[in-house]
Amino acid sequence: MLLKVAPAFALLNTHEENLSSVISFSSHGSALKNFSAKNGNGLVVCASKGSNSKPLTGVVFEPFEEVKKELMLVPTVPQASLARQKFTDQSEAALNEQINVEYNVSYVYHAMYAYFDRDNVALKGLAKFFKESSEEEREHAEKFMEYQNKRGGKVKLQSILMPLSEFDHAEKGDALYAMELALSLEKLTNEKLLNLHAVATRNNDVQLADFVENEYLQEQVEAIKKISEYVAQLRRVDKGHGVWHFDQMLLHEAEALA
The missing domain is CATH 1.20.1260.10 (Ferritin, core subunit, four-helix bundle)
Incomplete structure (x- = not known):
C-alpha cells in the first residue's frame, strides 16, 4: 500500500510548480521523497497500489497488547464473577x-x-x-x-x-x-x-x-x-x-x- 500526501489543489492542477509537498511511503518503509515548490497550501492523503506490512504507530489498534492488563484481571477462583467490570x-x-x-x-x-x-x-x-x-x-x-x-x-x-x-x-x-x-x-x-x-x-x-x-x-x-x-x-x-x-x-x- 502506497500512501501519498499532496497539496489539495494538486489534484486539479498538474503543473509541477504548484506542488508544495509530496511524501510517499514505499513498501520498503525507508524510501522517502520530498518534492518542494514555490506555492503550496493544504495537504491531501491518497492511496495507491503497493504493500506495506509495517503498522503505522499511533494508528493501528493492537488488541493483543491492550488486552494484557484485562487478561491478568480475569479471576480464576470459582467464587468470583467472570462478567464483573467496573462495578464497585x-x-x-x-x-x-x-x-x-x-x-x-x-x-x-x-x-x-x-x-x-x-x-x-x-x-x-x-x-x-x-x-x-x-x-x-x-x-x-x-x-x-x-x-x-x-x-x-x-x-x-x-x-x-x-x-x-x-x-x-x-x-x-x-x-x-x-x-x-x-x-x-x-x-x-x-x-x-x-x-x-x-x-x-x-x-x-x-x-x-x-x-x-x-x-x-x-x-x-x-x-x-x-x-x-x-x-x-x-x-x-x-x-x-x-x-x-x-x-x-x-x-x-x-x-x-x-
Whole structure:
C-alpha cells in the first residue's frame, strides 16, 4: 500500500510548480521523497497500489497488547464473577438495598389487597389496584436482581418488616388513608431510586445510571402523579357513597381504557 500526501489543489492542477509537498511511503518503509515548490497550501492523503506490512504507530489498534492488563484481571477462583467490570462494591450494596425497598413496598401493598378483599370491606376495585401494585413492585425487585447478576454482583436478600393489617382510619376512612399511604410509599421509592442513581454517578458507573433512568425514573414520576389524583378524588367524595363509586371506577378502569 502506497500512501501519498499532496497539496489539495494538486489534484486539479498538474503543473509541477504548484506542488508544495509530496511524501510517499514505499513498501520498503525507508524510501522517502520530498518534492518542494514555490506555492503550496493544504495537504491531501491518497492511496495507491503497493504493500506495506509495517503498522503505522499511533494508528493501528493492537488488541493483543491492550488486552494484557484485562487478561491478568480475569479471576480464576470459582467464587468470583467472570462478567464483573467496573462495578464497585458501593453500587452492589446500593442495588441490594433497592431490592429490599421494592420487596417491602410490595409486602405493604399485598397487605392492603388482603384488607380490601375482606367480605366486610368488599371494595374489589381497591383490592385489585393494590394487588397489581404489589405485583409490579415485586417485578421491579426481580428486575434489579437480574441486573445485579448481569453486572457480576451478588444478590443478598434482607429482612422484610411485617406490614399493617388494618387500614380503617377514624377520620379519613380506609380508602383515603390507604391511598395516602400508597402515595407516601411511591415517593419513598422514588427517593431511594434517586439515591441509587447518585451512587452510580459518584462511582462513574454509567451503565447503572442509565439502567435506573431508562427503566424506573419516568415510570415512578407517572405513578406519583396518578396516585396523587386518586387522593384528591377521595378527599372530595369523603367516606360515604362516593367511595363505592370510586372503587367501581378502579374495578372497571382497564375495561374503560380498552
